[in-house]
Amino acid sequence: MGQQSDLQALLNPRAIAVIGATARPGRVGRIIFEQLRRSGFSLYPVNPNESDVLGIPACSAVSALPAGEIDLAVIAIGAEGAVTAAEECARSGIPHIIVVAGGFAEAGPGGKVLEDRLSAIPKITGSRILGPNTLGVFLPHNRLDTLFVEHGDSALARGGGVAFISQSGSVGVEALGLASNTGFGMRAFIGLGNKCDLDEIDFLRHFGEDSGTTCLAFYVESFDRGRDFLEAARGIAARKPVVVLKAGRSGAGASAVSSHTGRLAGSDRVVGGAFRQFGVQRVFDDEALCDAAKTLSVLPVPKGNRVAILTPAGGYGVMAADHVELHHGPGRLEMAVLEPATEARIRAATFPFASCRNPVDLTASANDRMVGDALDALLDDPNTDMVICTAFFAPPSITDRMVEEIAGRAENSAKPVIVFTQYGPFTDDYLRRFHRHGVVGFPSVGRAVRAARFLAERASILKNTEAAP
Amino acid sequence: MGQQSDLQALLNPRAIAVIGATARPGRVGRIIFEQLRRSGFSLYPVNPNESDVLGIPACSAVSALPAGEIDLAVIAIGAEGAVTAAEECARSGIPHIIVVAGGFAEAGPGGKVLEDRLSAIPKITGSRILGPNTLGVFLPHNRLDTLFVEHGDSALARGGGVAFISQSGSVGVEALGLASNTGFGMRAFIGLGNKCDLDEIDFLRHFGEDSGTTCLAFYVESFDRGRDFLEAARGIAARKPVVVLKAGRSGAGASAVSSHTGRLAGSDRVVGGAFRQFGVQRVFDDEALCDAAKTLSVLPVPKGNRVAILTPAGGYGVMAADHVELHHGPGRLEMAVLEPATEARIRAATFPFASCRNPVDLTASANDRMVGDALDALLDDPNTDMVICTAFFAPPSITDRMVEEIAGRAENSAKPVIVFTQYGPFTDDYLRRFHRHGVVGFPSVGRAVRAARFLAERASILKNTEAAP
Incomplete structure (x- = not known):
């Protein structure tokens, strides 16, 4: 530990040896070997009991692997054998070793002795080990x-x-x-x-x-x-x-x-x-x-912590405002105070009876376009740093197209937009659709507000960094 | 308000009048009417402009409804007309009225005047109103x-x-x-x-x-x-x-x-x-x-607040224990201290290397039967009041049958069992399967522990009630 390490060969290996690769179904050595083969890596199975593994000729021992070619050895055998194999891999000059097995320090004193042998390998040989367990x-x-x-x-x-x-x-x-x-x-x-x-x-x-x-x-x-x-x-x-x-x-x-x-x-x-x-x-x-x-x-990092809330469902505006105001830890948020022009713009784009102060409640009479227009108005307001948008599909004039309405407006803004979408049988489908459009969404209002806090906290970290000498 | 009310006729009506019932697609008056018709209720549509609604002859006015037959009037027209219709329904002796429309007190002073008229109806006539909005x-x-x-x-x-x-x-x-x-x-x-x-x-x-x-x-x-x-x-x-x-x-x-x-x-x-x-x-x-x-x-109410945690995945045992011990509000939980006999029984049913103290970590080598046997042992321990069980389907020896293993053991115990099952594409399917077996499950460890707190709080409320004179 503590030595410098280039992990390129571990994370982008040209050739991989799999110690314990096997054709026997269900075995870890088969699962890993098959996955790596499917991915097209150049593979060297090592197994003393199988002459080939799923059509690829096997080496009978680590010492039989071609010298200097292997970037990574994945050791998929039990703890005792794995330690010996790791020692052999290191002696052969393989720079990276992953030891999958458990049964080491977490399993008691006997395992601790085995793990100490593993820990010694990098210090002696320079090979690096990920694992065990x-x-x-x-x-x-x-x-x-x-x-x-x-x-x-x-x-x-x-x-x-x-x-x-x-x-x-x-x-x-x-x-x-x-x-x-x-x-x-x-x-x-x-x-x-x-x-x-x-x-x-x-x-x-x-x-x-x-x-x-x-x-x-x-x-x-x-x-x-x-x-x-x-x-x-x-x-x-x-x-x-x-x-x-x-x-x-x-x-x-x-x-x-x-x-x-x-x-x-x-x-x-x-x-x-x-x-x-x-x-x-x-x-x-x-x-x-x-x-x-x-x-x-x-999401982009907001300039500050002032959040606007947009909803076609009053109850969620109330709960979101509670979540915004009642949390005082890192990433504390403030309810944005909207410009009168913003409120007028939202009213003009929606209804006389919409509640246009933050939290903005368009009521269940809203349609897709109104949600988009109100979102635009909130993003344009100089007093907002980010917007939490309730994507509620139950109101009669709201359709699936609201996903694209919201995504389109969010895309064109430098301010982050976080979506909250309702529970129910279609929630995951909608979250996936938002995700495909690059929009970050959550299935509860509490998690959406918490996500805004993560952004506010990040903004504050960056401010402190810039302020530091 | 404040008067005694029998809501039987509202919640189990024999005959329902739908004011504003219509054949026009997409209208609230059609959606409600169709739903009630599908459910087989005896229906009386009221609409001055349609002689019948979806095949059922319509009354032209509330006053034309058969006297004494209607238990419930659902009023599905705009605010102004709804107030007048509610007044007519009450005069006709209909005991229960639902006013769907918005545009009342929530919409400003004009709406407040309308809502005051609605509020007066029960006081004068004895008819009860649900709503508006x-x-x-x-x-x-x-x-x-x-x-x-x-x-x-x-x-x-x-x-x-x-x-x-x-x-x-x-x-x-x-x-x-x-x-x-x-x-x-x-x-x-x-x-x-x-x-x-x-x-x-x-x-x-x-x-x-x-x-x-x-x-x-x-x-x-x-x-x-x-x-x-x-x-x-x-x-x-x-x-x-x-x-x-x-x-x-x-x-x-x-x-x-x-x-x-x-x-x-x-x-x-x-x-x-x-x-x-x-x-x-x-x-x-x-x-x-x-x-x-x-x-x-x-779930049954537990006797106390001592919780045992069972997991085939160490990390979740650690997080669950954190959640149990670091929360001090209502429903505070305690980690159960297991009997030595329970730990021995779990070890005998599983592995020498399983961690059998609470939180019990069977490791990813566990199979369905082991999870069930360990759950039984925890439920039998006199020092536990409830069990949180991680239903983690990734380990190689765990199968879908674990749902039935857990459900079977939970069913036979007077102690509550709460399941936490992992995220991922199959989470909802598993939650549904657990639900069908009467098992309460959640998709995050924090929510599972919170559910245990709800139970502990309930137990404490019942204790205080019994202690009260």
Whole structure:
């Protein structure tokens, strides 16, 4: 740990060895091997018991792999064998190794001895190790995928900007599911596992420099080099958002972290204070982490924290205003005070009986065009920094075309627009349609307002950065 | 207001007059008329310009309706005409009237004059009015449906126990959408609208006595008779849960309430203190209201607040423990301390390397049966009051059958089981499957833990009730 690392060969390998590749159905070594073959990577299966794996000739041992050709070894066998294989890979000069198996420090003293052997490898040989106890990596843009669990249709995940780095495989898989469902575009998923070598700082630095990454999202249970992480994050946060979910905050949570990864969780209070100082945005659960990543990876940063609310349903205007005004943590919002000209413009475009003060309530008589026109008026008002728009499809004059109305106006504005769309059987379909148009939407008013807070917090971080010497 | 009311004829009418019933497509008067006809009610359309409406002969005026036969008049014409029609209905002795139109107190001084005329009717005639500015009512069990907006497939809404009473039509429609999607069973939806006569107290009393109702959920922006509501709620809350979302808590929210319904919102602080004293459970947004209704209408009340967490994914155990321990409001939870025998039983049923202290982490090697056996062990432990179970389908040995494993064990226990299931393209399908088995599930760990808090709060309300003289 702590040494400089070029992760290019890990994340964009030319040739990959899969130790434990097998034709036996259901095995992790088969799932990973098949995925990589489908993606077109140049592959070297290693298996002493199978002469070829799914048509590709196998090497009987790591020592039989062609010298100097392999960028990455994925080791898909049990803990004991994996350590020996990793030692052999390192001796063969393979620069990057992913160890998938669990049964290391998280499993007790015996596992800790095995993990210590793994940790020694990078120090002696210079090869870098990701894991053990990790799902590995998934990069939609080059189809590098070592994840051995179902993670949904990656179509929507393609082409996105979120680098999602997770100490927990399952939290990462959930994020992938969300991304593929109604979610956000993924640049990379990295499962850190037990972090015997590569850790959150290595990937923070890598994706901080990666031009395709627009937002870094971390799920971390323990920081071994907390100060280094924050120092590195400060420089990156000046250019792109860094969001962190630090789990294991409570006594029981911290004790569970110890069982989960064999580490101790840091003091929650120390972590909390430091994050803000270094420009890191903190969230408290998986839903918030994914929502923040979705919002911050796509929307422009607002100039300030003044939010306008547009709705064809009075109740949601009331609740949104409550959410805006009653939260006083980071990313505090203010209700924008609209120009009289804006109110007049909205009234002229809609009804005499529309409520044109913020929150603007067009009533259930609104139609698609009126929602679009009112949105335009709010975006043009010099007193607004962003707009939360309720996309409510129940009113009789509202149609599916409202999606395009809203998307068209949002596209032409430098101010962020966040959509809230109702629950019900069509919610996910509408969220997907908004997503395809580049519009960020959420299925509850509370989450839409929280997304606005993420943006306000980001705006405040950038202001502090510019103000710093 | 304040007079005694029997709402049977409103909510279970034998014959209904629809004023403004029409064959003209897209009109509210057609939507409502068609729905009621489909449901098989005995109908009397009133329309001076159409001799019959969709094959049913129309009356030319309210005065032409058969005397003494009509239980309910639904008035689906504009504000001015609606007032006159309501006066005529009352004079004809029709006991219940729903006024759908907006354009009353919420629209300014002219509308206020019209609404005052409506308010006078019950005092003079004894007829009761629901509305104006309301979506009306929807009761899945007898198919009475005057809602004129899309509200999803009601199949799942049928047979449930939630009476959802909402001052906002749109919040109600969202709840119906949720109910029909992955949600909860609905006993009734009531849109209160401007509450010129019937208000939340009338329906609190009615559904408090209704044996088919297992939970009452209110969205209210303003209480006109706050003390009466609380007094009535106290008696009912001793028998079934009463949950209230009081919107308009902030300055901007309260001001928006005024535009929305023409009422002033009460002081938030006064409301908050009083609720707890009277056994009313308070929530702060629509998502929480629906989640509380779903949980409290179905699950048994736990004996206490000690929660066990079961997961095949360590990260979620850590986050759930954080959520359990770091919240200190009403419904505070405690992590259950398991009996050594329970830990041994789980280990014996699973793996030597499973983490068998609470939160119990079976690891991604778990299979369906192991999840079920561990759940049984946790439910049998005398130190647990309820269990939150992560239903995570990504691990290779977990299959769809886990739904039935969990449902079967939950069914046989007197302790509540709450499921958290992952995001992703299949989340809603799984939530629906759990729902069909009577299992309450949520798509985020935070919402699952919050549901446990609703139950703990309910347990504490019942304890206080029993302790009271």
